Amino acid sequence: MTQDYVTPEYGKSGFNCPHCGAFAHQEWRLSVDSHEDSTGTGTYSRLHQLRASICARCGNFALWKKDQLFYPPMYVAPLPTADMPEDAKEDYEEARSIFSQSSRGAAALLRLTIQKLVVVLGESGDNLNGSIGNLVKKGLRIDIQKALDVVRVVGNNAVHPGVLDVKDNPDMALRLFKLTNLIVEDMITKPKEVAEIYETLPEGAKDAITKRDNKD
Ligand SMILES: [Zn+2]
Numbered sequence: 001m002t003q004d005y006v007t008p009e010y011g012k013s014g015f016n017c018p019h020c021g022a023f024a025h026q027e028w029r030l031s032v033d034s035h036e037d038s039t040g041t042g043t044y045s046r047l048h049q050l051r052a053s054i055c056a057r058c059g060n061f062a063l064w065k066k067d068q069l070f071y072p073p074m075y076v077a078p079l080p081t082a083d084m085p086e087d088a089k090e091d092y093e094e095a096r097s098i099f100s101q102s103s104r105g106a107a108a109l110l111r112l113t114i115q116k117l118v119v120v121l122g123e124s125g126d127n128l129n130g131s132i133g134n135l136v137k138k139g140l141r142i143d144i145q146k147a148l149d150v151v152r153v154v155g156n157n158a159v160h161p162g163v164l165d166v167k168d169n170p171d172m173a174l175r176l177f178k179l180t181n182l183i184v185e186d187m188i189t190k191p192k193e194v195a196e197i198y199e200t201l202p203e204g205a206k207d208a209i210t211k212r213d214n215k216d
Contacts, residue, residue, distance in 0.1 A: 010067035021101035024057035111155025
């Protein structure tokens with residue numbers, strides 16, 4: 001198991017560094033040296049709000065204005081949605097933990113996440129393309145099929161170089177996290193919620209519905 005990802009936060013003594021990605025102790029410093037504001041313009045007091053956190057691991061600094069990180073630009077991947085199956089969640093969390101270092105690695109792990117999701121949905125998962133095709137035959141909604149195919153194609157390291165490379169495109173990688181959560185919500189959470197509510201119907205009503213639907 002990889003260590004849980006700790007989001008950089010103002011004033012914290014340790015978090016996953018936005019540069020090297022490792023969990024590391026952070027030393028906090030004022031980013032400008034103290035001096036008298038001789039100009040009387042208030043420039044110094046504005047600068048004074050800048051603080052730097054310095055990573056004990058790689059030595060690089062991050063800049064904060066008040067409590068907001070503004071350098072380097074930070075991409076925080078969303079947490080897994082509540083109904084993500086355990087098996088898939090492991091890969092999803094690992095994708096989150098390496099996201100700031102490698103968009104491409106995260107995308108490849110998200111592809112593995114959906115490979116495990118199609119297994120939960122009754123497919124073998126060995127051939128992801130074929131598994132998605134089978135789900136389509138069983139009535140998979142077109143937008144969910146598209147979401148699965150985006151993660152499948154972008155997460156494939158064998159994709160022709162330069163075409164769909166997420167290496168320098170964290171925005172694209174970030175979208176894959178959102179799509180993966182959306183797939184789980186649509187294919188697992190929603191049917192579960194509907195089934196729970198349906199179960200509260202009186203037996204007589206459920207029997208009548210079953211009879212109706214068995215009639216050709
Ligand atoms: Zn670092």
